[in-house]
Amino acid sequence: xxxxxxxxxxxxxxxxxxxxxxxxxxxxxxxxxxxxxxxxxxxxxxxxxxxxxxxxxxxxxxxxxxxxxxxxxxxxxxxxxxxxxxxxxxxxxxxxxxxxxxxxxxxxxxxxxxxxxxxxxxxxxxxxxxxxxxxxxxxxxxxxxxxxxxxxxxxxxxxxxxxxxxxxxxxxxxxxxxxxxxxxxxxxxxxxxxxxxxxxxxxxxxxxxxxxxxxxxxxxxxxxxxxxxxxxxxxxxxxxxxxxxxxxxxxxxxxxxxxxxxxxxxxxxxxxxxxxxxxxxxxxxxxxxxxxx
Numbered sequence: 142x143x144x145x146x147x148x149x150x151x152x153x154x155x156x157x158x159x160x161x162x163x164x165x166x167x168x169x170x171x172x173x174x175x176x177x178x179x180x181x182x183x184x185x186x187x188x189x190x191x192x193x194x195x196x197x198x199x200x201x202x203x204x205x206x207x208x209x210x211x212x213x214x215x216x217x218x219x220x221x222x223x224x225x226x227x228x229x230x231x232x233x234x235x236x237x238x239x240x241x242x243x244x245x246x247x248x249x250x251x252x253x254x255x256x257x258x259x260x261x262x263x264x265x266x267x268x269x270x271x272x273x274x275x276x277x278x279x280x281x282x283x284x285x286x287x288x289x290x291x292x293x294x295x296x297x298x299x300x301x302x303x304x305x306x307x308x309x310x311x312x313x314x315x316x317x318x319x320x321x322x323x324x325x326x327x328x329x330x331x332x333x334x335x336x337x338x339x340x341x342x343x344x345x346x347x348x349x350x351x352x353x354x355x356x357x358x359x360x361x362x363x364x365x366x367x368x369x370x371x372x373x374x375x376x377x378x379x380x381x382x383x384x385x386x387x388x389x390x391x392x393x394x395x396x397x398x399x400x401x402x403x404x405x406x407x408x409x410x411x412x413x414x415x416x417x418x419x420x421x422x423x424x425x426x427x428x429x430x431x432x433x434x
């Protein structure tokens with residue numbers, strides 16, 4: 142079978158992709174700067190409208206809604222731009238790392254796997270399988286702690302010939318799937334290694350915290366009531382009394398369910414980021430059709 146261009150010239154392909162991602166980074170930086178400038182101008186306009194309505198009496202206070210809505214809209218657009226910029230920078234780093242590996246500058250770029258090293262192992266030390274400058278550090282691109290543990294186990298444990306051939310088929314299939322590998326690498330890249338198998342198992346076995354359905358509905362209703370009260374006050378349809386009532390009701394609800402919410406958050410905070418990575422990885426894999434074992 143004739144090798145693909147990616148197989149023949151990986152360096153050229155990586156350099157092309159790095160140039161493309163770097164261009165996206167520069168374009169998104171300029172767009173982010175424009176959003177920042179617009180937000181500043183809208184904020185100044187909002188201050189001017191507020192002064193005109195309260196100090197000089199030249200405008201109705203209702204006009205303050207326009208710059209507020211524009212500012213919120215710009216915040217949403219800017220946040221989306223920042224997320225795209227973050228991913229573009231991660232992609233840029235990914236291909237720089239790939240080129241560094243080809244240029245033999247991969248030491249300390251990836252996890253070294255030192256925690257899996259067993260000084261009593263028969264050949265791990267002689268073959269530099271784990272640790273700084275090891276085979277593990279060269280090839281490891283695991284997205285989770287579970288992946289690192291699996292790779293270390295494969296390196297330290299002999300495999301049957303059939304299993305080795307199955308792994309080689311998987312490598313052959315994934316070799317030219319650069320877009321898939323890039324997407325996999327960029328899934329919450331900053332959260333690498335936050336999930337551990339034993340911790341996840343303990344977390345799953347914990348009893349489910351239930352919040353009564355009545356309190357859930359009460360929370361949603363009072364939230365809507367509070368939002369409507371604020372909008373009504375901004376449009377001068379009502380005074381500040383409805384807002385005060387909404388705050389009092391929300392405080393009472395928080396007093397009723399606050400302890401359960403805190404307990405639930407404490408249970409999920411430690412595994413939240415890792416679960417996000419794991420869920421995204423599984424979703425990405427389920428969307429594709431693979432042919433090798």
